[in-house]
Amino acid sequence: MHYGIRFLLLFFSVWFAAPERHSHATDLTKPTGAVVLTISGAIEVGNNTGSAEFDLALLESLPTATLETTTPWTEGLQVFRGVLMRDLLQAVQASGTAVKATALNDYFVEIPIEDFAADPVLLATRRNGETMTVRNKGPLWIIYPSDSSNPRAQERMVWQLSKLEILP
Ligand SMILES: Nc1nc2c(c(=O)[nH]1)N[C@H]1C(S)=C(S)[C@@H](COP(=O)(O)O)O[C@H]1N2
Numbered sequence: 001m002h003y004g005i006r007f008l009l010l011f012f013s014v015w016f017a018a019p020e021r022h023s024h025a026t027d028l029t030k031p032t033g034a035v036v037l038t039i040s041g042a043i044e045v046g047n048n049t050g051s052a053e054f055d056l057a058l059l060e061s062l063p064t065a066t067l068e069t070t071t072p073w074t075e076g077l078q079v080f081r082g083v084l085m086r087d088l089l090q091a092v093q094a095s096g097t098a099v100k101a102t103a104l105n106d107y108f109v110e111i112p113i114e115d116f117a118a119d120p121v122l123l124a125t126r127r128n129g130e131t132m133t134v135r136n137k138g139p140l141w142i143i144y145p146s147d148s149s150n151p152r153a154q155e156r157m158v159w160q161l162s163k164l165e166i167l168p
């Protein structure tokens with residue numbers, strides 16, 4: 001065989017064996033209901049140009065978790081259910097150092113990704129079994145467990161969350 005042909009064969013076998021890249025962020029099902037959360041920035045899986053949009057059903061189709069805790073804004077022990085922040089970031093293949101979390105009232109705070117390894121920080125979609133209205137700090141509320149030793153937990157418990165931007 002000619003070297004030229006061998007080279008070509010080698011070239012094509014390497015080309016086809018190369019792992020699929022997700023640079024277009026289009027590997028997530030599209031939401032059909034109202035979009036409650038948009039994740040942008042350093043993600044590799046999404047359903048729109050460079051972003052991942054979620055309705056409540058799509059969020060709750062991810063692995064869910066329960067967190068029983070008290071908060072400064074509620075009475076007594078609460079059962080929050082939702083998606084752990086670490087699982088949500090995994091689902092969109094986020095790679096970064098921090099998350100800028102923005103609420104409907106434009107309140108925002110930067111949360112280091114380490115927080116989600118240190119504590120089971122929950123993106124809650126439900127409180128005591130019920131979805132949350134905007135009036136009741138919903139539809140999405142970032143919940144840290146009350147026994148967290150994180151001195152910044154309170155300002156990072158963003159209610160009426162609407163956007164997460166993954167910062168490099
Ligand atoms: N959506 C939203 N979440 C928010 C805030 C806000 O203004 N809007 N303030 C944060 C800050 S800085 C703190 S200290 C507490 C404030 O809680 P408070 O309003 O009960 O004092 O909630 C945090 N979560």
Ligand SMILES: [Mo]
Nearest residue numbers: 152154155156
């Ligand atoms: Mo605050």
